[in-house]
Amino acid sequence: MEVIVFLVPLALLLGLFGLLGFLWSLKNGQYDDLDGAAWRAISGDDETPAPPASS
Numbered sequence: 001m002e003v004i005v006f007l008v009p010l011a012l013l014l015g016l017f018g019l020l021g022f023l024w025s026l027k028n029g030q031y032d033d034l035d036g037a038a039w040r041a042i043s044g045d046d047e048t049p050a051p052p053a054s055s
Contacts (some may be wrong), residue, residue: 025031
């Protein structure tokens, strides 16, 4: 039962680190363009040229 004395503060500290990490990512613009990466993945604009045919 005395392990709760260590686990509760540890859980609160880890939660605080998670919250601070999330707020940091919001501040640095990590969530600004959520649709852009999805459309770039399926757009096909970056087609690689076919290798030259060897004869």
